[in-house]
Amino acid sequence: MDGERIIIHCDMDAFFAAVETLHHDLDPEVPLILGSDPQNGRGRGIVSTCNYAARKYGIHSAMAISEAWRRCPGAPIGEGMYMRSTRGLYRRASRKVMEILATEADRFEKASVDEAYLDITSKVDGDWDSALALARELQSRILQRLGLSSSFGIGPTRIVAKMSSEENKPAGIHMVRSGEVMNFFADRPTREVPGISPSSANRLAEWGIETMDEAYAMGELALARVTSERFAKWAIRVVEGETSNQVSPLRSRKSIGKEYTFDKDQTDMQIVIEKLAILIDKVVDRMRGMGISARVAEVKIRYAGFETHTNHRSIPVAMDEGEIFHRLARRLFAQNCDFDRPVRLIGFRVGGLEMPDTKQTTLDWEEE
Secondary structure: OOOOOOEEEEEEOOHHHHHHHHHHOOOOOOOEEEEOOOHHHOOOOEEEEEOHHHHOOOOOOOOEHHHHHHHOOEOOOOOEEEEOOOHHHHHHHHHHHHHHHHOOOOEEEEEEOOEEEEEOOOOOOOOHHHHHHHHHHHHHHHHHHHOOOEEEEEEOOHHHHHHHOOOOOOOOEEEOOHHHHHHHOOOOEHHHOOOOOHHHHHHHHHOOOOEHHHHHHHOHHHHHHHOOHHHHHHHHHHHOOOOOOOOOOOOOOOEEEEEEEEEEEEOOHHHHHHHHHHHHHHHHHHHHHOOOEEEEEEEEEEEOOOOEEEEEEEEEEEEOOHHHHHHHHHHHHHHHOOOOOOEEEEEEEEEOOEOHHHOOOOOOHHHO
16 A cells, blocks of 8 residues: 555435435435336336435335335325436536535545545545544535535545445444554454455355454465455455555546447336346456456446436445446446436446456455
């Protein structure tokens, strides 16, 4: 790493739903589900996102809209409120949030429409208490100016900052100083770490490794025997706080992608999702065949009339694990697709490419 850094990760709380709640003056305690028409439980679409009241019913992004209705039906049966998403509102709100954040950062990276990384090392002169005060100020500024709730994580690496922002949601702040990283990972389930997918965590559990400190206690050599040399080296670095601390406002133009144009404009979003999954597999296969990993996932949607939208999300570590990119892409599609419009083209692309000697993580034992 390039010296000790202080990294902030800002993650807006239920961003799309919060923006809709403000715009329509809705009650935040009423379950709000954004997505396609549920058709009284018969709809074939998916959930874009939902507010915290709806999440209490187990509803989440990319869930089938029919399942969301089953768990929390709308009027007159239940209290759920179902709405279409208003894309323009999110872009405008995101731009205002990013402007507030960017003014206080030495280096700034917009990770997606609702999250960002800030390197504030010089801004606070390397002082952790000042970093905490700055995070509180930014959180307050976003709430006062925009009426939106946000959560902040502060740490010496991207992974720790990202995970810290999840600690006290919503409207929370959590800081992990450079000397506290190992304690942060004590009893930390492996499945909570970015870069370790659920299936990978299950494979680790089969070897009796369920937490990061258990993995660390084995030591690199022993851990490599049951996983891989690459994963073992990375896991040790995660716990020791030695993974990437770079915030990069400029991304490499190099990328790998695939697109598919439908013979007829497609109105069945399930078919679009299935084609997207095929594209992801092709891109990941090509990426792995080249021996590289990626930190950025991008979904491209072109509607009838050739209007095109691309949306991306960056992740704190470079990966080549297909399951991770499937989850990212499905979420990007769910949150950004206009379900009322026929889709002409769907595409998937990865960027922020890294070669093996700088790759941060993957849990791919079959390659060893």
